[in-house]
Amino acid sequence: MIRLNPKKSQVIAKTIIWLAAFIVILLLLFILIYILSNGVPNITWQFLSQIPSDMGRSGGILSTIIGTLAVTAVAVIIAAPLGVGTAFYLTEYTREGKITKVIRFSAESLAGIPSIIYGLFGFIFFVIYLQLGWSILSGGLTLAVMILPTIIRVSEEAIRTVPSIYREVSYSLGGTKWQTMTRALIPTALPGIANGIVLSIGRCVAETAAVILTAGSALRIPTSLFSPTRTMAVHFYILAREGISMERAYGTAALLIILILIINVVANYLVNRFVAKSR
Amino acid sequence: MSNTMQEQIKISIRNLNFYYQRQQVIKELNLDIAANSILGIFGPANSGTTTLLRTLNRMSELAYGARIEGQILLSGENIYSPDFSVIELRRKVGMVFEVPTPLPMSIFDNIAYGPRLGGIRNRAALEKTVEGSLQAAVLWDEVKDRLNTPAMALSGGQQQRLCIARVLALNPEVILLDRPCSGLDPISTAKIEESLRQLKEKITIVLVPHNVQQAGRVSDKVAFMLMGSLIEEGFTAEVFENPQDKRTADYITGRFG
Numbered sequence: 095m096i097r098l099n100p101k102k103s104q105v106i107a108k109t110i111i112w113l114a115a116f117i118v119i120l121l122l123l124f125i126l127i128y129i130l131s132n133g134v135p136n137i138t139w140q141f142l143s144q145i146p147s148d149m150g151r152s153g154g155i156l157s158t159i160i161g162t163l164a165v166t167a168v169a170v171i172i173a174a175p176l177g178v179g180t181a182f183y184l185t186e187y188t189r190e191g192k193i194t195k196v197i198r199f200s201a202e203s204l205a206g207i208p209s210i211i212y213g214l215f216g217f218i219f220f221v222i223y224l225q226l227g228w229s230i231l232s233g234g235l236t237l238a239v240m241i242l243p244t245i246i247r248v249s250e251e252a253i254r255t256v257p258s259i260y261r262e263v264s265y266s267l268g269g270t271k272w273q274t275m276t277r278a279l280i281p282t283a284l285p286g287i288a289n290g291i292v293l294s295i296g297r298c299v300a301e302t303a304a305v306i307l308t309a310g311s312a313l314r315i316p317t318s319l320f321s322p323t324r325t326m327a328v329h330f331y332i333l334a335r336e337g338i339s340m341e342r343a344y345g346t347a348a349l350l351i352i353l354i355l356i357i358n359v360v361a362n363y364l365v366n367r368f369v370a371k372s373r
Numbered sequence: 374m375s376n377t378m379q380e381q382i383k384i385s386i387r388n389l390n391f392y393y394q395r396q397q398v399i400k401e402l403n404l405d406i407a408a409n410s411i412l413g414i415f416g417p418a419n420s421g422t423t424t425l426l427r428t429l430n431r432m433s434e435l436a437y438g439a440r441i442e443g444q445i446l447l448s449g450e451n452i453y454s455p456d457f458s459v460i461e462l463r464r465k466v467g468m469v470f471e472v473p474t475p476l477p478m479s480i481f482d483n484i485a486y487g488p489r490l491g492g493i494r495n496r497a498a499l500e501k502t503v504e505g506s507l508q509a510a511v512l513w514d515e516v517k518d519r520l521n522t523p524a525m526a527l528s529g530g531q532q533q534r535l536c537i538a539r540v541l542a543l544n545p546e547v548i549l550l551d552r553p554c555s556g557l558d559p560i561s562t563a564k565i566e567e568s569l570r571q572l573k574e575k576i577t578i579v580l581v582p583h584n585v586q587q588a589g590r591v592s593d594k595v596a597f598m599l600m601g602s603l604i605e606e607g608f609t610a611e612v613f614e615n616p617q618d619k620r621t622a623d624y625i626t627g628r629f630g
Contacts (some may be wrong), residue, residue: 132414182622189437259474266432267487267543268464277486 123164126351133348136341142349145335146313149339150329155346157315161230161323162353164316165309166298168234174291176238177245181287183198184246185253186275205243212240213307221308228322235308240304241294250294252286253279285365296354302327326350381508381513383408383547383577384429385446391424391601394438398424400601402443411569411578413592413609415585421601422581426549429579431459447547463489466547467540471555473532475524480516483524483535487543502542510538513570530561537568547577555583566591585625589613599622 098106144154180201184194216236226232256279264274280287302325310322311332324332326346333343383399384406391399399421406412414422427433428445431452444451450464464487475483484503485493493499503520507513512534516527524535533553540548550569569578569591582588587610588595596606597618605612605621616622 167473259472259587260476262432262435263474263476264468264486264490265435266430266463266470267490267539268460269490270460273490277490278476 099311102216105112117193119316129347129351130346132341133344133346136171136345141345143340144279145315146329149336150313150333150342153348155326155329155342157313158324158326158329158346159349159353160315161309162299162325162327162350164230164319164323165233165237165305165325166295168230168319169237169298170291170295172235173242173245173294173299177242177290178249178287179254180242180246181249182275182279184250186271186279189305201243204239205247208303209240209301210303212236213304216304216308227320228310229320230309230316230323231319233305233323233325234319236304236308237298237301241297244297245290248290249287251282252283252290255286256282281369285369288361288365292358295357299325299350299354299357300327301325302331306331321353326353379409380407382406382587383448384579385443385444385449386425386428387446389425389428389443390441391421391428391433392438392440393436398601402601402603404596404603404606406577406579407594408577409573409575410493410593411573411580411591413580413582413588413595414598415588415595416581416598416604419600420598422598423551425598426468426551426579426581429547429549430463430468430469432463464543465542465545466549467545469533469536469540469548469550469553471552473529473536473556475527475532475535477523477525479521480524480527480535481520484539484542487539491543503538504622506538506541507535509541509568509572511564512538528561530557530564533557533561533565534568537565541572543578547579548572550578550580552581552583554587563589585627597624599624 141154142159143156145157146155147153166344180197184197188194213236216239220226220235221228221234226235260278260282261274264278269277305325306328309325309328311324311328312322313324314321316323327350330343330346330350333339333346375572382405386402386404386406389399389402390397402425414425416422424433428441429452433439434441441453445453447462447466450457476486478486481499481503484506485499487587488499488502493502504513504517507516512531515531516535524532527535537548537550537553555567557565569580572578573593579594580588582591592609593606593613595609597604597612597616597620599620605616605618612621613625616625
């Protein structure tokens with residue numbers, strides 16, 4: 095083995111690490127700029143305010159924006175309480191044992207399944223067996239199952255990082271388990287939990303395979319949870335895949351990215367405000 | 374010290390045995406704790422002092438595999454009887470931990486944490502409690518202008534006094550302190566000891582000191598424990614000047630431990 099002098103190895107290591115970060119940032123920037131520069135010019139008021147007509151060749155994408163938000167909302171409203179609840183069960187309400195192992199193993203296995211499989215499951219179970227049809231509800235439920243593992247894992251991690259002495263303090267002041275959880279643990283773990291939920295929202299908004307099979311691809315504005323709908327990601331996929339309109343596909347993609355950005359910023363702001371208040 | 378005065382018993386420990394799974398940590402312990410006094414329970418590491426302290430507010434039962442036998446009477450009532458509320462117990466018997474443990478919230482919210490758990494919402498009442506508690510813990514003058522700043526930003530000594538104030542906010546009958554000054558400088562230690570001396574007018578204090586000197590400085594009575602057994606107890610001066618048991622004498626004079 096060649097022995098480098100420490101100064102040289104320092105320089106080489108620095109260069110490699112710097113290069114790695116630089117390449118990643120460059121790649122991200124390139125994708126972002128490429129999509130935004132192709133897409134943003136297509137985003138007009140008409141594009142935002144009208145529903146697609148002629149299969150998406152003209153008109154806007156209003157119904158797909160509504161569809162995306164609705165499906166995502168259903169997924170998060172169902173998965174967040176279940177996931178966070180499970181995380182609290184695993185960390186606070188039970189000791190390590192067979193049950194926790196089974197839950198953790200299931201969650202980890204679920205996390206590794208490709209989303210098209212979730213789509214297939216959702217199609218068979220929600221759409222056909224439960225007769226929910228292609229609908230916002232079916233799509234939302236399918237996405238809920240898909241993001242559950244992430245929410246559980248990230249929340250569990252966040253709760254575990256709360257120093258155990260906080261629990262002791264709360265109990266020693268006459269706190270019940272519930273009070274200890276809601277007043278000492280949740281405020282401390284919240285930034286981490288919120289992080290997991292925001293991550294999941296991003297995945298819901300961007301998901302195609304699982305949604306196309308469960309929510310359908312209708313272009314009308316949905317009127318209820320049982321209406322079929324088309325999300326922006328699905329719309330983009332169909333526009334590009336069927337060669338309907340590349341300009342509109344890019345417009346949709348750009349808007350999708352902007353939407354995720356907005357969700358991230360808003361969530362961050364809300365969490366920071368809450369944390370600042372509770373400190 | 375008024376040795377001759379008839380003292381009132383606040384806590385009475387009867388035939389106490391405590392186990393963590395198979396390991397016995399406290400052995401057949403009997404001890405009476407006088408009201409409005411400071412009892413120092415001391416002994417070398419692993420002698421069961423902390424565990425004994427934690428049996429007094431039933432924090433010990435939070436540990437996995439904890440099992441207890443015997444009785445602990447608080448003002449004559451067995452705290453381990455099924456109809457004794459553990460929540461009420463912990464509000465009557467407060468605890469200060471070895472490391473200062475402010476919760477990640479403001480000074481005000483830390484002190485108000487206990488009263489709020491009890492359902493007190495009235496802002497004026499909370500403000501009164503917070504001020505009174507901080508004054509009793511000799512911290513008010515240092516923090517009165519920044520009650521809404523994070524408690525974590527206080528110095529170690531201030532944090533520990535904050536923890537005492539937080540316990541006082543519940544108006545407890547007894548306070549348990551587990552080596553409260555082990556990480557603190559002599560000045561902070563002196564301040565805490567001073568506040569303890571004032572507090573015993575109204576409250577019974579049980580202290581596990583971080584060294585023998587502290588037991589000597591602040592305790593009215595001391596109890597010496599070794600490997601889970603109570604070896605000797607009595608008035609501080611008597612035990613320190615004329616220990617009845619050789620092991621107590623050896624420990625106090627620093628021959629072991």
